[in-house]
Amino acid sequence: MAGERSFFGPVDPAADAGYDEDHPKRKGFFTDTSICIGCKACEVACKEWNDVPATHFDMLGSSYDNSFSLNANQWRHVAFIEQAKPMGEQESGLRRQAVALGMPTMGPPGSVPPEPGEDDAVDRPDFRWLMSSDVCKHCTHAACLDVCPTGSLFRTEFGTVVVQDDICNGCGYCVPACPYGVIERRKGPEGAKNVGIAQKCTLCYDRLGAGSTPACAQACPTQSIQFGDVEELRERANARVEQLHEAGIMDARLYGNDPEDGVGGTGAFFLLLDEPEVYGFPPDPVVTTKDLPHMYKRAGAAALTLLAGAALAFVGGRR
Amino acid sequence: MGIGDGLSKTFLSWPVVRQLTGPDPLGRGPAARSRHTEELTARTETADRVARSVCPYCAVGCGQRVYVKDEQVVQIEGDPDSPVSRGRLCPKGSASKNLVTSSLRETKVRYRRPYGTEWEDLELDVAMEMIADRVVKARNDSWQDLDDDKTVRRTLGIASLGGATLDNEENYLIKKLFTAMGAIQIENQARI
């Protein structure tokens, strides 16, 4: 049942949306990017199950990311980040290069003969390759759902946020509402299903109903994507961060796991190894409807101003 | 009566009414659910049968479950029972349904006649007869009983490449037939 925290703050979203006491536990994803191998099985498994069309056939030149972003035709998106930073204790091997052997140069034309001290130049900074599979966050306070004027977007009994394809009329309001840029109106390709309506991850709502694991999590070879009860996943995530810290990977941090954050915590949350924006996440997202009551107040005041102004214009004109 | 009932049912199922009368005044949850949503079922649940299979790509040998509905493959996913893969699949394995149901698949024999510039259609049985004729002829034309006085009983006129993507039973028959035929340049990816 709706209550004081319906717009902000920790809450059980399914209960808040009116599901009765015995609704299932909230389901979600814990994506541990520290073990992601960037294989994109999640992208493919998702598209196969959900019949999401393939549309993007251009190489982007951004490491191995050719999927660009989460969008109507990409409900999972694997980010690839090549960085001049060390990965904890990992020996990338790319830092320490040449050992000066003091041997005479015999470089063939075409290769630059090493100058004195070039060994230092070859000694590059350290390196790591981060990969991370992004997905709809299934926010506790979901702006897309709140702004949807048709009730197409709804909260399921699992606490997830799902578009009802038969209802959505493609108003597009959910698109700018999402603080993560997840949901999008499907533009094409021609002949694909659901063109013109909003599309995003459903956390495989149909599979959940059948007691199955969402397609992406089932496929994930290294269990970087873990599916389960959010509460349990949060504990698992905390333990994992601790473990990584002990292993010297001090960069490890969780993103979206805090029920007190700007969106009330997310159903799909992440273990990251750098700042969120490095992966294309907003660093401190806030659900826009948190401010909605205030907005309504301002709009009410503005409306009254207009009414009063008009009245004054006519009344004052009596002179 | 019937109409009245229908109307009242329709009215009562109007989400606005459900919002006003139920536990979901904001219209976020139960009140907003559509009939289609209520009827949603995973197609793995409605499949007619499930075949236990193995991924056709690399040599890890991940288990697959192939769901069939109305004689069409409707889903292929990892088999959680497999001790090899524990239900997981890589992007290629995950694309298996796309592989077997791809619209680019050839389902008709295609024929290119000598010096031809385009594909032509050919009936399967005709193609088989033509191939059998050509094999017999090529074998006869290139038959070799002796090589430098040594008995060889073979043909060097027929070669084959492939097998690493095929079944053991298929490789067995391929090797058996070609060997009986005297064809020896039978090779596959293991040489490459």
Next chain:
Amino acid sequence: MVPEATFTSYYGRAIVKPSPWEADIPTYLFAGGVAAGSSLIAAGADLTGRPILRRSGRLAAIAALTVSMVALVHDLGRPERFLNMLRVAKATSPMSVGTWILSSYGPFAGAVAATEVVSMLPSRLRVGPLRLARLVDRPAGLLAALLAPPVAAYTAVLLSDTATPSWHAAYRELPFVFVGSAAAASAGLGLVAAPVHETGPVRRLALGGAVLELVMEHRMERTMGITAEPLHQGTAGRLMRAAKVLTAAGGAASLFAGRSRTAAVVSGVALLAGSACTRFGVFEAGQESAKDPKYTVVPQRERLERGEPVRFRERSGSPAPSPTDPVTGDRSGDHRPAADT
């Protein structure tokens, strides 16, 4: 100005998505404003005996409303499902709220436009039920006028209730900018349509609307921080500059509109154009702010650097804030920076 911000992003790609809306939506914002203002003017004219102003107001309102509805439906990905808007009534959705406001306002605006048309018919044709038109004429007009201000104001919430940086950050002032713009535009239309002797009130409304719009827009930009930038750049920048010039000029010209029909027309046209530019400019600026990750990252990052992330804090000792106002900004520790998006 805000100094050039340094920030990190993923290959410079956008974080939030721009709305999929195109010119339909700013057209709708503009036309909705004109409709609302015109209904107010028509009601005022009706009450104060300005028949031409009344007529032009009523007809302008229904025309603008029609334009806005067409634009709204056209913008849908599935126009045939327009009626699904009435499936639910969602207080959390400004678009749903707007739909219901329009659904309430529309029939009255339509009815009063119909009675106006009936009144224009030769009396021999005003037969049967048409004769009843007189009975509903004024009540319908007044109800339309009462429902009109929300029509003009809600569109600001529509834009602000998003993660689009330059829209959300503007949420305090944008309703005032939009009602000012609506007043100026509809008054401008009145100036064009009605004879000078009937335009006294609309001249005042024009001036008031223009001043309100300009003042609040200025204030808005000052509170938006870095997200004000898009209002000054590119197409949006040009539109906003044009809007200011046109609105200021229109407002100034309205001072002479009582004396000169030409001045009235110039003022009216300038105000209409200014209002349109404001709507298109604000719209465009928001779209641009969504495409550049800077406007999403920088304000949030600054918040974090200050050690003031947006976090829910239970008010100590006091159980709950008022149910009608669960989240407004007076909670301790609930930081509300100028540009939280």
Next chain:
Amino acid sequence: MAEAHPVGFQWVMEAKARGARVIHVDPRFTRTSALADTFVPLRVGTDIAFLGGVINYVLQNELDFREYVVAYTNAAVIVSEDFQDTDDLDGLFSGFDPETRTYDPTSWQYEGSETSEDGGGDQDHVLQRETASGLQHETHGAGVTSDPPRDETLQHPRCVYQILKRHFARYTPELVSQTCGVSTEAFLEVARAFAENSGRERTTALVYSVGWTQHSVGVQYIRTGAILQLLLGNMGRPGGGIMALRGHASIQGSTDIPTLFNLLPGYLPMPTAGKDDSLDEWLDGISHPGSKGYWANARAYGVSLLKAYWGDAATPENDFCFDYLPKITGDHGTYRTVLDMIDGKVKGYFLLGQNPAVGSAHGKAQRLGMANLDFMVVRDLFEIESASFWKSSPEVETGEIVPEECRTEVFLMPAASHVEKEGTFTQTHRMLQWREKAVEPPGDCRSELWFFYHLGRMIRERLAGSTEDRDRPLLDLAWDYPMVGETDDPDAEAVLMEINGFDVATRRPLSSFTEMKEDGSTIGGCWIYTGVFKDGVNQAARRKPGSEQSYVAPEWGWAWPANRRTLYNRASADPEGRPWSERKAYVWWDAERGEAGEWTGHDVPDFEVTKAPSYRAPEGSDGVAAIEGVDPFIMQGDGKGSLYVPKGLIDGPLPTHYEPVESPFPNPIYAQQANPTRKEYARSSNRLNPSPPEAHAEVFPYVFTTSRLTEHHTAGGMSRYVARLAELQPEMFVEVSPELAAERGLENGGWCHVVTARAAVEGRVLVTDRLSPLRVEGRTVHQVWLPYHWGTGGMVTGDSANDLFGIALDPNVLIQESKVGTCDVLPGRRPTGPDLLAFVAGYQRRSGVHDDHVRPIVTAGPGAGMLHSGDETPDPTGGS
């Protein structure tokens, strides 16, 4: 591994989570490196130097698992005093004949067996090279003396251990660093980790992908790994071993039941004319009478196969139709065959789920070969490049193939997919897994089983009544299988039953190859697969959930031989039969079990179950009886792991570092530059880039290598035609380091082209820190990486990286060197049409690989500088 075998990589991640340390050695930083604890980049083609360095580290510091080494390997065996090592001969072993570029291995033999019957004297290395005899050793070593002289103290200067120590002494950390471009510090870190994580309590696993085999010294790469793992006691033990990650669903199966020219099922060799002219000669050549081990029963395996092939027609009187087997006379490998196609010697070509126009080295030679046939049958799911070479290959653009002038008749026969037929795959773990048929194949799509059965039937119908001797093998063929399904498919289970074998009289399925008979009373199509139908049950179809059985999961599928999951697992116990440690217990001797004790454990013991550790072979015994209780390597002629290989390898008894065939560097160790015994087809259509000591190597200053991407599958036939995969990696690209990009003016996202003496291939540029220049032999070398998945067909097209390679083969198995070559890299797109030919010709001219150019292959010893034009005559068509 994460890159090409992601699901297998889950077990690496699991191990890592439990504390294992993951080290990745690769020319470039890959998805695997990203998750490894340590990444070591090295120069392509220097793996023997690297691992040789680790071996040296182990030996110099005496870190080997001595008890294991003495008991289970041939470390103690004394080698002939005639043996001379590469150190003595500047890169050659004793016995080298510069004329034929092969060795007489007599001097490599164990002491006392130089002149014995199974010594080196009868070995013909020229023939063995031609017939890729190394492949026969997939299951076993070449026959060696079972009882050579030993020095268990390992002090004898000519014992294997001491030879090994001397041989690898050159591979110092400094040499490794200089050769591989690896810092001594990084190298030592790996060496230490290897040694510290091996022994009684710990094991180290060595994992390679089959790029390792695609070198002119590929077999010796793997030998180096094997030596190291034997020294450290990591073979036959849990968590140890050498794991080959193979790349195709049934590539292991198609090696076991080979579609390979030199093998018959179960690694029985194809008979060679002049050597195997009778059944006895053929079988004795396999069983090496007098040797230890299971090959002693080769007669039963061979006869059962002949019975499976020719059924009732095969009788003891006619030597079981042995004469029906065609004889090989040398190299009939795929590359030899392709060159023969170019020369017009081949009439018909079948392509079965394989796309050599993209996937084989020297794509141009492949396509020109196809264009010069009478007919070609392509069986595939899609219209792959090899089917449409006559209209869309790059040679059509350059004018080298003119459709109107190309006579090859092409049949593109649509194939059934893996869900449209039933049968077994054998994957990289030697496990057979049965697939159920889900649906009927669409339209004209048919399985290979259907195609070949019916093709055979139709051919036999055409020959019926023939009195030609040559047609007897076809007419007498046992070609009678029950039909199933709507399309009349032969019953795959019946075929599997034939493979398994059964008693002819009772048709009782055999449960083990030990039940096979020499008298023709059993049939069996592949002896190592016997047992897959044990008890009449299709064991490959077993699917007991992994969660309901032990971690070895013996009840899922069936692994050959005899459902053993880890080969040679007797070595997981000490000589007395006790586990080396409780932590690493796997298979052990339980004296309480059975009548007089039995081997038991988590896996099926790879040993006679009742043979006690204390068993010693009676004097004069051979075969299985000669295997003693402490001989875990039961397929080897001496029951021991071979640190040193006196027989069976063409290029030497020990691995030694040779430069790749194309290298910008002289061999830093020896005057012998590259593998002197390699197979090279020197002809104008197979130009190889010059390497030291030849001049003009500088024309191709960079080193390139290729490999797979996770998103695609080999030649792209199963991925570029699949939208979901095509979109993930939609364009051909070339990875370069920022340093090389700066040197050559390459821009990320822009175009570049890579040039060799064969071709120029273009792709988009991906500038990445994952590649870095290395310091080798005192100078900087840039390495370039290309994926090889693209061609002209499919949803996403691009140039094919394999076009860049020439053909040079490992002498043992005739696999091509297609993981390393030299090249030039230029910005922008390559020329097109005839200009492309002129462009490549310009490079050939400048690098001196002109028309009658012949490379010096032997660069050390008396034959140095000798030209080997005799290896191949210039092809008549002139080629490129």
